[in-house]
Amino acid sequence: MNPELARYIQRRERILDKVRTILVERLHVSRAPDEIDPDAPLFGTGLGLDSVDAVELLVSMESELGVKLPHEGLSRPAMRTVNTLVDLALAHGRTDDVDG
Amino acid sequence: MSMDDEIRALRTSVALAAGDHVTCLRIEGEGAYEALDHVVACDLFLQDGQMRPSLLLDEEARPFADIHVARDDESFFLLAEGPSPEELVAFLEKRFPVGVDATVERCDGTLLSLHGPYAWELCTAVLGPDVGSLPYLAFYRADDAVFFRSGKTGEYGYDLLIPTGEIETVRESFLREGAAFDLALASLPALEQCALENGFFNIRREGRAGLSPLELGLQWRVSYRKEYVGSAALRARREAGAKARVVWAVAGAPVAEGDEVFLDERRIGHVLVSGFSVIRGEWVALLLLDRPHAHAGIDRYEVQSAGERRPIRTVSAPLINNRSLYVSPQRHSYRHRDEARMPPFVLSL
Numbered sequence: 001m002n003p004e005l006a007r008y009i010q011r012r013e014r015i016l017d018k019v020r021t022i023l024v025e026r027l028h029v030s031r032a033p034d035e036i037d038p039d040a041p042l043f044g045t046g047l048g049l050d051s052v053d054a055v056e057l058l059v060s061m062e063s064e065l066g067v068k069l070p071h072e073g074l075s076r077p078a079m080r081t082v083n084t085l086v087d088l089a090l091a092h093g094r095t096d097d098v099d100g
Numbered sequence: 101m102s103m104d105d106e107i108r109a110l111r112t113s114v115a116l117a118a119g120d121h122v123t124c125l126r127i128e129g130e131g132a133y134e135a136l137d138h139v140v141a142c143d144l145f146l147q148d149g150q151m152r153p154s155l156l157l158d159e160e161a162r163p164f165a166d167i168h169v170a171r172d173d174e175s176f177f178l179l180a181e182g183p184s185p186e187e188l189v190a191f192l193e194k195r196f197p198v199g200v201d202a203t204v205e206r207c208d209g210t211l212l213s214l215h216g217p218y219a220w221e222l223c224t225a226v227l228g229p230d231v232g233s234l235p236y237l238a239f240y241r242a243d244d245a246v247f248f249r250s251g252k253t254g255e256y257g258y259d260l261l262i263p264t265g266e267i268e269t270v271r272e273s274f275l276r277e278g279a280a281f282d283l284a285l286a287s288l289p290a291l292e293q294c295a296l297e298n299g300f301f302n303i304r305r306e307g308r309a310g311l312s313p314l315e316l317g318l319q320w321r322v323s324y325r326k327e328y329v330g331s332a333a334l335r336a337r338r339e340a341g342a343k344a345r346v347v348w349a350v351a352g353a354p355v356a357e358g359d360e361v362f363l364d365e366r367r368i369g370h371v372l373v374s375g376f377s378v379i380r381g382e383w384v385a386l387l388l389l390d391r392p393h394a395h396a397g398i399d400r401y402e403v404q405s406a407g408e409r410r411p412i413r414t415v416s417a418p419l420i421n422n423r424s425l426y427v428s429p430q431r432h433s434y435r436h437r438d439e440a441r442m443p444p445f446v447l448s449l
Binding site for chain 2: 001002005008009012013031032034035036037038039040041044045046047073074076077078080081083084086087088090091092
């Protein structure tokens with residue numbers, strides 16, 4: 001595999017693992033990490049988060065992955081699925097937290 | 101009206117559709133909970149008036165039906181897509197535990213569905229505020245009608261079970277009141293294209309590919325904490341590890357179901373479903389990729405289609421930044437909408 005692609009996939013997988021950990025440990029989603037599929041919806045009956053969880057989720061994304069929303073308008077599209085959170089972290093998170 | 105116009109209406113105003121691809125059943129009796137709990141793949145922790153999306157699996161853990169299960173006091177509604185009504189009833193009656201008191205009846209009435217960012221407003225105009233203000237995944241009964249708030253398009257969605265004798269009157273009311281909403285009639289292919297764009301499971305397409313919830317990314321719809329039809333096979337598949345997983349993708353050129361996906365010269369999967377998105381202005385597809393390659397955000401894959409290699413880019417679902425995210429029944433109306441203030445349908449994070 002192309003080294004650049006391999007690095008991207010490795011980085012994406014590590015962020016995905018961190019997002020799953022946030023969901024289980026900070027948001028108390030009662031699922032094992034491997035049950036949380038990348039495109040699982042976060043709210044409604046997906047993983048069952050609610051509006052209170054949304055605040056905690058943003059706080060955790062910032063503390064754990066350095067994510068700072070560039071503007072308020074991104075919060076809704078970024079918090080739809082596990083994968084949109086990963087996209088958010090890749091675009092607006094720290095770059096040094098997933099190499100080790 | 102073309103399918104493109106149907107989809108544009110569904111994404112920007114309201115669309116009315118027939119619900120004859122959905123079967124509504126009612127499960128009653130002292131053992132209704134026990135019987136359903138044995139066949140439905142999710143935990144049945146539902147309050148009265150709540151509903152939840154899940155699956156009926158076969159013994160090999162493949163989806164048999166795409167369902168919403170709704171609790172109505174000690175009884176349940178089951179809204180199901182996939183099998184015919186007769187196949188569905190036979191599936192349930194064969195698999196309900198022996199000796200449990202539960203009956204399965206087809207619901208009286210005909211289903212209509214309404215979808216769109218202003219569907220709530222048209223529902224309020226025709227059926228009253230109790231329907232228009234229903235929370236997501238809840239239902240409301242009025243006389244002989246039942247109104248479910250669900251949807252598989254990413255927009256406000258309502259499934260309306262109307263007594264068959266009243267269906268034409270209700271339909272005419274929607275058409276009359278809907279004129280002020282630029283109401284369109286949506287076909288099943290238009291609903292399915294919208295479902296694909298929003299990452300909703302389609303039992304008639306990828307649901308017939310012989311995959312389990314593991315490969316389909318539907319573990320959030322199933323439980324690993326109880327026994328039900330297909331649960332043993334699902335656990336065995338999970339322990340063995342899924343070798344492939346679905347991923348969404350976009351492409352500038354047509355891609356077709358069955359086209360193979362490549363990374364350089366290595367085949368890494370194939371196209372399960374595809375369709376042109378008039379909203380995105382490009383093709384959207386659901387791929388089944390080998391697990392190591394099944395990730396969003398990659399633009400190095402290609403599809404072998406019509407004798408040539410075509411670039412494809414994997415993306416996260418949903419693929420549409422739905423208007424319904426930004427339309428609030430407390431603050432907005434179709435009449436006073438301001439298209440210029442709406443965010444774009446395709447938004448890069």
